[in-house]
Amino acid sequence: MVWANVTLQGILLGGLYALFATGLALVFGVMRMVNLAHGDLGILAAFVALFIVQSLGLPLLWATVLTIAIMFLLGYVLQRGLLNFTLGTDDTRPIVVTFGLSIIIQNALILKFSADSQGLDAGTIENISVKVSDQLSIGWFPLIVFLVAVGVIAVLELFLARAKLGRAFRATSDDREAAELMGINNKHIYSLAMAIALAIVAVAGVLLAIRTTFDPTQGSFRLIYAFEAVIMGGMGSMWGTLAGGIILGVAQTVGTQAFGAGWGLVVGHVVFLTVLAVKPSGFFAKTVTA
Amino acid sequence: MSVVLELKDVDVFYGDFQALFNVSFAVEEGMTFAFIGANGGGKSTLLRTIAGLQRPASGHVLFHGEPVDQFPAHKRVGMGIALVPEGRRVFPSLTVRENLLMGAYGGRKGDWNVESVVELFPLLKPLLKRGAGSLSGGEQQAMAIGRALMSNPELLLLDEVSLGLAPVVIKRIYEAMVQLVGSGHTIVVVEQDVGHVLTVSDYVACFLEGRISLEGKPADLSSEAITAAYFGM
Amino acid sequence: MNTPSSQGIEGGAGGAPLRTPDITKGAPVVPAFRVARSTRMHRIVLVVSAIIVLVLVSVPWWAEVSVSRSLVTFFTLLALAQMWNLLAGYAGLVSIGQQAYIGLGAYGVWLLGDVIGLHPFIAVFLAGLLAVAVALPVAPLIFRLRGGYFSIGTWVIAEVVRLVVSNIQATGGGSGKTVLSAARLPIDTRITGTYLLALVVAIGSILLVYFLLRSRTGLALTAIRDNDIAAQSSGVNVFRSKLFVWVVAAYVCGVVGAVVALNLLRIQPAAAFSINWTAYALFIVVIGGFGTIEGPIIGTVIYFALLQSLSQYGTWYLLLLGIVAVIMATVAPKGIWGFIAKKWNIHLFPVRRRLELESPPDEGTRPADKPDAAPVAGSV
Numbered sequence: 028m029v030w031a032n033v034t035l036q037g038i039l040l041g042g043l044y045a046l047f048a049t050g051l052a053l054v055f056g057v058m059r060m061v062n063l064a065h066g067d068l069g070i071l072a073a074f075v076a077l078f079i080v081q082s083l084g085l086p087l088l089w090a091t092v093l094t095i096a097i098m099f100l101l102g103y104v105l106q107r108g109l110l111n112f113t114l115g116t117d118d119t120r121p122i123v124v125t126f127g128l129s130i131i132i133q134n135a136l137i138l139k140f141s142a143d144s145q146g147l148d149a150g151t152i153e154n155i156s157v158k159v160s161d162q163l164s165i166g167w168f169p170l171i172v173f174l175v176a177v178g179v180i181a182v183l184e185l186f187l188a189r190a191k192l193g194r195a196f197r198a199t200s201d202d203r204e205a206a207e208l209m210g211i212n213n214k215h216i217y218s219l220a221m222a223i224a225l226a227i228v229a230v231a232g233v234l235l236a237i238r239t240t241f242d243p244t245q246g247s248f249r250l251i252y253a254f255e256a257v258i259m260g261g262m263g264s265m266w267g268t269l270a271g272g273i274i275l276g277v278a279q280t281v282g283t284q285a286f287g288a289g290w291g292l293v294v295g296h297v298v299f300l301t302v303l304a305v306k307p308s309g310f311f312a313k314t315v316t317a
Numbered sequence: 318m319s320v321v322l323e324l325k326d327v328d329v330f331y332g333d334f335q336a337l338f339n340v341s342f343a344v345e346e347g348m349t350f351a352f353i354g355a356n357g358g359g360k361s362t363l364l365r366t367i368a369g370l371q372r373p374a375s376g377h378v379l380f381h382g383e384p385v386d387q388f389p390a391h392k393r394v395g396m397g398i399a400l401v402p403e404g405r406r407v408f409p410s411l412t413v414r415e416n417l418l419m420g421a422y423g424g425r426k427g428d429w430n431v432e433s434v435v436e437l438f439p440l441l442k443p444l445l446k447r448g449a450g451s452l453s454g455g456e457q458q459a460m461a462i463g464r465a466l467m468s469n470p471e472l473l474l475l476d477e478v479s480l481g482l483a484p485v486v487i488k489r490i491y492e493a494m495v496q497l498v499g500s501g502h503t504i505v506v507v508e509q510d511v512g513h514v515l516t517v518s519d520y521v522a523c524f525l526e527g528r529i530s531l532e533g534k535p536a537d538l539s540s541e542a543i544t545a546a547y548f549g550m
Numbered sequence: 551m552n553t554p555s556s557q558g559i560e561g562g563a564g565g566a567p568l569r570t571p572d573i574t575k576g577a578p579v580v581p582a583f584r585v586a587r588s589t590r591m592h593r594i595v596l597v598v599s600a601i602i603v604l605v606l607v608s609v610p611w612w613a614e615v616s617v618s619r620s621l622v623t624f625f626t627l628l629a630l631a632q633m634w635n636l637l638a639g640y641a642g643l644v645s646i647g648q649q650a651y652i653g654l655g656a657y658g659v660w661l662l663g664d665v666i667g668l669h670p671f672i673a674v675f676l677a678g679l680l681a682v683a684v685a686l687p688v689a690p691l692i693f694r695l696r697g698g699y700f701s702i703g704t705w706v707i708a709e710v711v712r713l714v715v716s717n718i719q720a721t722g723g724g725s726g727k728t729v730l731s732a733a734r735l736p737i738d739t740r741i742t743g744t745y746l747l748a749l750v751v752a753i754g755s756i757l758l759v760y761f762l763l764r765s766r767t768g769l770a771l772t773a774i775r776d777n778d779i780a781a782q783s784s785g786v787n788v789f790r791s792k793l794f795v796w797v798v799a800a801y802v803c804g805v806v807g808a809v810v811a812l813n814l815l816r817i818q819p820a821a822a823f824s825i826n827w828t829a830y831a832l833f834i835v836v837i838g839g840f841g842t843i844e845g846p847i848i849g850t851v852i853y854f855a856l857l858q859s860l861s862q863y864g865t866w867y868l869l870l871l872g873i874v875a876v877i878m879a880t881v882a883p884k885g886i887w888g889f890i891a892k893k894w895n896i897h898l899f900p901v902r903r904r905l906e907l908e909s910p911p912d913e914g915t916r917p918a919d920k921p922d923a924a925p926v927a928g929s930v
Contacts, residue, residue, distance in 0.1 A: 061698020063646070112880055118697045122644045123836055123879045125698075130829055130872035134865050191422070198408045198419050205406035208368060210394040210423010210468070247825065251709060254702040258695070263410075289717035296710045300691060303703075307694040313410075 032163055033284045034277055039165065041256075041276030042173030043238065045269040046231035047249050048256035049180060050224030052268050055257070056200050057220040058114060060121045064128035066253060067246030068225055071132055072098050072232035074140055074243075077147055087149055087237075095229045102225030106218040114217070129246065136243035147236035172234050176272075179227055180265045187265075196220060255299040261309025270311060274298065318345045320382065321472055321503045322367065327376035329359075329366050336362040338527045339376070344472075344520075349504040351514045351535075354524030355547060360507040361403050363524070364474045367505070368400035369393040380472070394423040399470035403477050405461045409450030413441060413460055416449050417467050424468025434463035437493050455486030462493070473497070475506040479513065487513060511543065525549045595898045606749055610742040618745045622813045624854050625752035626806045627830060631838070631846035632755040633799040633806075634831035639841035640763070640771045641795040644697075646828045647704030650711045651681035651800040653822035655807030657721060660817055663731030670732040671743050674808040681804025682797055684711065689793050705825070712823035726818030733815050744812045751809055755802055759843055760899055762798070767791055775841070829871065836875045839885025843899045848887045 051065045062068075072094050079090040113120040149168070156164045187193040199206040199216050207213060235241060235249070252275060260271030275295050282294025302309070322344040329337040336359045344350045352360045365371045367378055369390030377384045380396060388396070399420075408416050417431050435442050438459040444452065449460065458478055465473060478494075479487040491513045498504060498517050508514040515521060515535040522532035523546040531538065531546030610618050630648070637643040658677030663670040684707075692703040716724050732740060762768050770791045773781035782788045811817050830853065838849020860867045882889060891897060 055698075059697075061702065063698065063701065109876075109880065117883070118642065119638055119644050119840070120879055120883055122646075122698050122701050123832060124876050126646060126701075126829075126832060127836075127872045127876035127879060130868060131876065134869040134872065137865050138869065191418075194411065194415055194419060195422060197410055197415075201408040201410050202406050204370060205402060205408065206419075207370070207390040208394065208400050208402060208406075209419045209464075210391050212389075212391045247705075251702065251706055254699065255706070258699065289713065293710060293713045293717070296706055296713070299706065300710075303691055303694060 029284065030281070033280045035163065035165060036169065037277030037280035038273050039169035039173045039276070040280060041269070041273030042169075042176035043231065043234060043272070044252045044256045044275055045272030046172070046176045046179060046234065047228060047253040048260070048268045048272055049176075049183065049265060050228040050231075051250075051253045052257045052260075052262075052265065053183070053227075054220055054224045056263060057196050058199075058217045060110065060114060061125070062110075062221075062224075063122060063125040063250065064132060064246070065125075065224075065228060066248065066250030067129045067132040068098070068101075069228040069232035069235070069249050070241060070243065070246040071136065072225075072229035073147065073236035073241050074136055074145075075229075076233045076236065077140075077145055080147065087147065091230075091233050094233060095226050098229035099222045099226040102222035103218045105225075106221035107214060110221070111214050111217055129250075133243050133246060140243065142242055142244070144240040144242045145236070146240045147233065149237040168238060172238060175230065175234065176269065179230065180269055183223075183227075184265050192219070252295075255295070257309075259299060259302045259309055261312030263313035264309075264311040267309060267311030267313075271309065274302070318347070320344070321346050321348075321380070322505065323379040323382070324363075324367070325377045325379065327366065327373045327378065329362050329371050330374050331362075336527050337366070337373075340527075340529060341376075342522060342529065342532070344503055344505060346503055347501055348520060349498050349506065349518045351518035351521040352505070352507045352524055353509070353511050353514065353521060353543070353547065354530075356509065357526075358524040359527040360524050361476055362527075364400055364476045364505065364507055365402075367472075368398060368402075368474055370400075391423060394468050394470075395425065397425060397469075397471035398474070399424070399465040399468045399472070400474040401461050401465045401476060401478065403480070405454075405457045407449040407452070407457050407461055407464075409448065411449055412446055413449055413452070414445040416460055416464050420464035420467030422468075424470070427469025429466045429469050431467075434466055437466070437496060438463055440489075454482050455490070458482060458486075458490060459493070462490070466497075471503060473502045473504045475504065477507055477509060479508060479510045491517060511547070523547055592898070603749075603753065607746070610745050615741055618741055619813060620858075622745055622748040622809065623857075624850065625748035626810055626813075627834065627853065628752045628847065628850040629755040629802060629806050630827065630831045631834040631850050632759050632843070633802050634828075635835045635840060635842075635846045636759050636762070636795055637799050639835065639845075640768075640775055641792050642775045643792060643796065644701045645704040645799075646701045646825070646832075647706070647708035648799065648803045648831065649823050649825060649827040650704075650708035651685060651803035652807035652810070652827050653708075653715070653817075653819065654681040654684055654711065655804030656811035656817045656822045657715060657727075657807075658804060659732075659808035659811050660727050660729050663729060664727070667731070670729065670735065670812055671747060673731070674747055674805060674812065677808035678801040678804035681800045681807070685797055685800030689796050693789065693792060708823055708825075712819050715823070716819040722817075724819060726816060726822075729811050729815050729817065732812045740812070744809060747812070748809050751802070751805055756843060756847070758798065758802070762795075763843075767794060771795065826868075829868070833871045833875050835885070836878050837885055839887035839889075839891075840883070842887055842891065842897075844891070844897075845885050845887035849885065852886070 047066065047069055051062065054060055054062055054065075075097055076087070076090045076094040079085050079093055080087055083090075085093070110121065110124065113124045156166045157170070185193075187197055195206070195209075195211050195216060198209065199211055199213060203213055206216075231249075232241075235245075252272075255275050256271035257268055258271065259274050260267030260269070275298070278298040279291050279295040283291025286294065320343045323342070325341050327337055327340045328335065340359075340363065342350075352363065354360050362371060366373055369385070369388060369392070373386060378386055380398065385393060385396065385398075408419060411419065414431060417434055421430075431445070435445070440456060441459055441463065444456060444460075449457065452460065462475070462478065478490055482490070487510065494506075494517050506514055506518065518535060520532070521535050521538065522529045523543065524530070525546065526549070530549065531542060606621070609621065630652070634645070634648060637645050637648075655677045658680035659670060659673045661680070662668045662673035662676055668676070688707050692700060692707065695703045715721050721727065735743070763771070770781065770787075773784065774788055774791060807822065811822075834849035834853045835846055836849070837852055838847065839845025856867075860870070878885065884892070
């Protein structure tokens with residue numbers, strides 16, 4: 028039964044990975060840009076929430092809402108004010124600039140908050156669990172995280188499928204120039220996409236901060252796991268990203284159980300590399316070209 | 318009859334390469350103006366410039382007498398200029414209906430909607446729920462024209478609508494065109510297929526290597542003159 | 551061979567200038583031309599470089615130990631920057647995971663020196679092969695990824711290597727190892743030897759890139775960088791060219807890691823496989839200039855100067871690096887050298903092939919006047 032428990036933990040962990048991955052996938056889908064600072068922006072959100080709770084004394088829920096709003100605005104300004112200028116025919120510029128951003132964010136956070144581990148306190152909800160069967164119980168909080176992930180992805184998919192703006196996102200993703208001819212201002216659409224992506228990663232960052240400890244250097248790992256989830260899930264599919272996150276989460280938890288703490292992460296990476304070797308377009312790819 | 322579109326001494330470059338040399342002409346309201354010419358002559362560049370996807374290096378594009386060069390493409394749709402681009406450029410991951418709705422995204426109010434577009438192109442009726450990527454060339458072309466109409470344009474620009482299509486399909490497209498021509502739109506159409514386009518246009522100009530080499534009413538131009546202007550003899 | 555042939559490539563039979571055949575009356579007259587590589591300036595640069603190298607070689611014998619050690623850092627950074635630039639600026643492979651190979655080289659020299667018993671100075675060059683042993687099988691996997699996803703893929707590899715090395719007790723786990731075979735050398739030998747090795751690696755990396763670019767592979771790379779689908783349809787074996795560059799870069803990064811290990815004597819997974827290596831190389835190339843040999847040299851000089859004056863500020867220093875990198879990459883993507891090269895049309899390394907016209911002055915088409923002309927009358 029220990030394996031069932033471990034697998035279940037992995038699935039729930041996958042929800043968190045999927046939350047981090049969704050924003051990355053959205054931005055790539057709309058403007059073909061990989062934001063190497065994506066993980067760090069999630070951690071930034073966690074620190075923003077921490078700051079609001081500790082220094083402004085607001086309760087966690089309000090702090091989260093405020094953080095989401097701040098990150099939404101930041102996303103819009105960042106894209107419109109900086110990243111839009113790096114987009115063009117040259118593939119290397121956005122990579123270099125977002126990598127530089129990653130360095131800036133990490134070191135700025137260290138300067139302001141120190142490199143120490145921090146945690147966000149959500150109270151008793153972190154500790155209570157629900158019994159599924161005699162030998163199986165899941166923590167409420169991991170379950171909440173998973174459900175939030177499912178909810179966010181569902182809302183995002185609905186938005187893309189039905190909303191006028193969501194349609195505009197899809198059209199821009201298909202053909203940027205033709206979208207312009209429809210009256211879509213690409214600069215604005217890209218900025219909105221980044222804003223939404225950062226709002227989502229803010230949720231992910233806050234949930235991470237509650238679930239476990241975090242520090243300024245965590246962003247790199249969040250990026251890697253998000254990336255692995257996106258690739259395994261397949262391009263162009265948000266639900267695929269959830270599947271990819273689950274695969275990664277399960278691989279990590281099962282690996283930790285089987286080989287010990289240090290090796291669990293290695294197993295996750297090995298599974299990713301195997302999927303890349305065997306099914307490089309991912310399991311649920313919708314678009315053919317990346 | 319007022320002048321809807323005017324180009325004055327327009328030069329357009331792609332990097333070092335000059336595509337348009339000092340191009341000037343005027344299109345009156347309700348007119349159908351055709352540009353013919355061989356590939357690479359500059360016809361597509363011309364339409365892209367009018368639509369706002371290219372900026373002239375010098376000269377002006379005037380819409381109702383006002384220069385519009387400073388407006389990017391996405392603003393021009395709202396002003397009443399719609400382009401059906403070369404190669405259709407449909408949105409493959411959207412359905413036909415969604416593609417048409419995209420046409421209305423930044424457009425103006427008016428009589429064109431999904432129903433009236435389907436009336437013009439009945440072949441689209443059963444296809445509304447299909448992904449646009451799975452349509453045939455002719456179906457995509459009909460949809461692309463309909464998509465442009467959804468913005469209720471005053472000035473409709475059509476770039477090589479017959480390209481790559483079977484003659485039967487071209488005939489059907491031009492049958493629809495005839496209806497459009499009579500409906501009060503001002504139309505600028507660019508074509509390689511000279512035969513069909515001359516039957517629907519009020520005025521024709523021939524493009525050769527970025528310059529207008531011949532212009533006039535179709536009735537006044539002999540086929541020899543057109544051939545000579547087309548090939549630059 | 552970089553001396554232009556005296557005949558050059560001339561039209562017509564037996565070296566006579568091209569005459570216009572009668573049937574194409576009105577066609578333009580093609581003046582005699584030749585394809586040239588180097589100019590007088592290049593020869594001057596060669597002489598100056600040789601002098602600089604001789605001075606540098608002599609350093610351990612007259613300068614303080616701290617100078618030698620600092621210069622080792624300079625040389626290793628220069629080599630890293632050349633490799634990073636080769637990958638990103640020429641092959642279009644933006645790798646943020648070269649630290650995998652740097653670290654493997656460091657552990658490699660320990661393995662070969664301490665465990666197997668080779669002399670550390672020899673072990674340095676073999677340590678690069680350990681890096682290659684990982685880089686080779688990894689390539690077909692990550693080459694399936696494009697653009698930014700490729701970059702993260704390279705980072706995943708680095709992470710895997712770091713995790714594995716950290717978890718194995720035999721390599722010292724998280725606390726690492728001391729390179730005893732080097733520590734046991736007489737201190738003068740070690741300092742001088744490490745210094746000279748580093749100098750060899752730096753010069754070697756510059757020469758390597760230089761000769762690579764002049765070769766057919768170099769032409770292939772330039773084509774791939776500009777448009778790899780077009781290159782493929784022109785017959786360029788894109789995969790092979792990229793693989794070649796990938797393996798070469800891994801080897802050199804491995805050797806660099808080995809030299810660093812000799813310099814520091816201590817290897818630890820956190821430092822050996824640190825993302826900071828990528829950060830430094832990226833910064834250097836962004837500042838100095840992508841896609842040229844001179845760029846990384848300039849960039850290393852600037853970075854090194856900044857390092858000397860600001861390094862005690864630690865985190866502030868990295869923050870500043872990041873900000874400068876972001877601004878430069880956004881505003882001046884060709885870097886400082888790109889700016890200089892364009893403005894004054896200077897190219898210190900004769901990698902480009904230029905068309906020199908032997909036409910009378912009134913034609914006005916000397917290459918010096920048209921630095922970035924269209925391919926018809928310019929350089930490749």
